[in-house]
Amino acid sequence: MSLLSVRDLTVKFAMRDNTVTALDNISFDLAKGERLGIVGESGAGKSITGFALMNLLNRPGFIDNGKILFEGEDIANMSDAQMRGIRGNRMAMIFQDPMVTLNPVLTIGQQMVETLMAHRKLSKAEAEQIAVVKLREVYIPSPEERLAQYPHELSGGMRQRIIIAMALLLDPELIIADEPTTALDVTIQADIMELLLELCQSNKVGLILITHDLGVVSQMTERTLVMYAGKIIEAGRTREIINDPQHPYTQGLINALPQQTKPGMRLKQIPGNMPSLTAIPAGCPFSPRCEYVRDHCRTTRPEPVQYAHVEVACHEVNRLHRDNSEEQSA
Incomplete structure (x- = not known):
């Protein structure tokens, strides 16, 4: 049985005049x-x-359809009380931003201890001991001293390490990391990602890494989903997607x-922009930006098909692959 199985998940937002998907x-x-990596603009x-x-999700957002099965339990429609146990x-x-996650008026120790005591029958001393162990796991120096500090007294990299330690406090089976290094200096980003990878591997924790950076995905994940305008347009083993992308959007990324x-050369970029939720094209959502577009791309939504070791939603994948093969052999 899969740890997580998502089926036909549809999320909508209720606007003043209509509902968008x-x-x-x-x-x-x-x-x-x-x-697993989830990438896209x-x-x-x-x-x-x-x-x-x-x-x-908070209103006006809501799950309109589908199932989210976590170890066989459908959590899509669970109440807040039920979700607190998960x-x-x-x-x-x-x-993304540790300063948004951490409470600025509570010490690091208070936040970690309260989290532990809310879910486990522990004394304060036992909770503090576990907190110190977790801080040490993420290579924070003098962890006992950090428990008495407030978030603003720590550097951005240190705060993000504490967030990772807090995520691991209760030994979860799944961590969802949403752009976990966006707020950090480039020099610190690699260290944080390496730490997260090490901890997930050593603790056998499932990881969903949400990012716009395919370079990070190639180093961190085993499989990748490429998303565009709310759809999965390519999915497969990360190595296959990086080395031999099939969808024009993935190739552009x-x-x-x-x-x-x-x-010395200008960076390449995909022309145009991601469509807004209120103006998603009728056919393939990528069609206005695609150099391989045909008339049927503008009118008919492509369904995912298995092609070259990945699943890809593109009408022209056969022609695209043939044209690329001819270019390489020329």
């Missing part, structure tokens, strides 16, 4: 201990997916990486 019928599985639906999986305990989430451009 933020996630459109997405499905995927996550095995125990597996690391801003507005693709990545973070909404994470919030939906944690059942943290959220933080068996599933944890790391958010990879071509836009700095290492794909020669020094």
Whole structure:
């Protein structure tokens, strides 16, 4: 049985005049201990997916359809009281900005101890001991002293390490990390990602990594979902997607990486922008930006098909693959 099984998940937002679809019928599985990447530009639906999986959507957002099976339990329609036994305990989430996650008026120790005592029958002394162990696991120096400090007294990298320690406090089976290094300096980002990978591997914790950075995904994950306008448009083993992308959008994301451009040359970019939720095209949502577009792309939504070791939602994948093969052989 999968650790997590998402089936036909649809998330909508109730607007003043109509309802818009933020996630459109997405499905995927996550095995125990597996690391999955979810990538795409801003507005693709990545973070909404994470919030939906944690059942943290607030009005006007709501789950309109589908199932989220966590170890066989459908958590999509659970009450807040039911979710308290799962959220933080068996599933944890790391958010983009640690200063938003941490309470500025409570010490690190107070926040960690309260979390432990809310879910476990522990004394304060026992909870503090566990907190120190977790801080030591994320390589925080002098962890006993950190318990008495407030978030503003720590550096950005230190705060993010504490967030990771808090996510691991209750030994969850799944961590959802939403752009966990966005607020950090570039020099610290690699250290944090390496730490997160090490902890997930050593504790056999499942990981869903939400990011716009395919370079990070290639180093961190085993499988990848590429999202566009609320749809999964390519899915498969990360190595297959990075080395041989099938969807034009995925190809565009990879071509836009700095290492794909020669020094001194302009970075490549995908023309146009992600469509807004109120103006998603009728056919393939990527059709206005796609150089391979045909008339039927503008009118008919492509369904995912198995192609070259991945699932891809593209009408022109056969022609695209043939054209690329001819270019390489020329």
